[in-house]
Amino acid sequence: MSKFDVQEMKGVIPALMTVFAEDETIDESGMRELVDHLINKGVNGLYLTGSTGEGFLMSMEERKKVVEIVIDEADNRVPIMVHVGTIGTKNSIKLAEHAYEKGADAVSSVPPFYWNFDEEHIYNYYKDIAEATPLPMIVYNIKLAGTIAYDSIKKLAAIENVKGIKYTATSHFEIASIKDELGEDFLVYSGADEMASSGLFNGADGLIGSFYNLMPELFMDIYEAVNNNDLKTARIKQQNAVRIIKYSVQYDFYSLMRLALGWLGVNAGYSRRPFKNYGAEKEAEFKAEFKKLKDKYKIEGIDFLDAI
Template sequence: MAKFTIKDIKGVIPALMTAFDEHEEVYEKGIRELVDHLMNEGVEGFYLTGSTGEGFLMNEAERKQVVEIVIDEVKGRVPVIVHVGAISTKISIELAEHAEKMGADAISSVPPFYWRFSPDHIYNYYKDISESVDIPMIVYNVPLAGIMGFDLIKRLASIEKVEGIKFTATSHHEISMIKKEVGQDFMIYSGADEMAVSGLINGADGIIGSFYNLMPEMFIKINELVKKDNVTEAMAVQKDAIDLIMYSVQKDYYSVMKVALKWMGVDAGYVRRPFINIQGQEEEALKEGFKALKKAGNIKDVKFLDAL
């Protein structure tokens, strides 16, 4: 049974990575270790089996397994959102029903993709999934699956259980527009790591992102500074985060984050093919690159850098 309402889901929420072992199997020990590490860092929720969680590289049974492990490890301490997106509405409903049964607090989904689905297709997709469960749906506006227009977002918000949106588009002026036209109770989560400050100052209720797995302390600090209206200092932290992100995305950045967590003693496992694991000389070169960034930018109080 869900323990939190949609209004409780706010703050800094990692889009949780999924740990795999060296044979590409779901790695329960690594998942639990990563969850505990992030809980100790002070994150305020988790977003499971999305893009960062390599959700589309898993079958339905594996996605359910990850949900079960994480919810068991969290033990109701923070809200859990489960991404149930699939091209097939039937599969998404199966994943949504399982998430609710396991005790998830909300579900989320990208719109159906690959084929050129119309606004009516997308509306029906979210309506059908939302009607299959009693927990809130958070729709997902993301370039990888196709950015939805403002009119479609408003239409989706009219569905009874659609109570929020993960907004990874860069048109952040729309965040305040959504709040104004849909209502202040409609929850908005900024999903662009590089634009966390922008999302928050435009009215986002929380931030959901990939790099919160690796450097949650930076984004927790950003969130706290914005709450105190100290935008100048928040932007300084954001700039350092952007430098680290831009360096990381030159490679398979899920692999970068997993190997960098290892430097701190957190076993987050491996990535699944076709992503490439960073090892050997490439790992040493990665370390040297991060050391150079730290020195050049005088970046302080970032734990994975301090572990080098």
């Protein structure tokens, strides 16, 4: 059973990468190592089997296995939110039921995609999953899977177990409006790493994103700076985050992050095809370019840069 109340699920929450071995099987020891590394760094929760976790590249059973490994390794140290999104409601319910049985604290899902699902389809999808377990449901607004209209967000919020939204967008005035209209108890998570400070300034309760696997300390500094109204520090830290992200997304950045975590002694494994994995020559190039960024902008306090 879950151990954390949904209102405790705030702060910096990495969208956890799934650690694969070179043969693309799940690397359990690497998975445990990454979980332990992030929790020891002070993150406020973990978001499993989403896009960053390559959830759509895994079978149902593999996704369940990852949930079981992470919940066991986390051992109630931080809240666990499980992404259960699939195109079909039936499979999403099965994943939600499994997450509940294994002790997750919340579930989340992208809207159903590929077919041109309308507002009613999306509403029923979330309603059916939310009613399948007692766990709080965090809906997900992301352009890749399908942007949920603002009025639809308000309708979804009326479903009893829908307790918040992961809002991945590069405009954030809607976050302030959601908090105004739906109240402080309706949680909003900013999902664009390069816009973390903006999301927080507009009222987001927490941050869920990919690069928190690699440099959680930077985003924890941003979170603290915004909460302390230290706008100068938040701006400088966010600018450094953007510089690193802008360089990284030229490549298969999940694979780049895996290499960079290795510089910290963390086994983050491999990505699944069709994502690329990079060899020693490319890794040396990454190190050189990150060192240039660090020196040019005098970036301090980011562990993976300091490890180069």
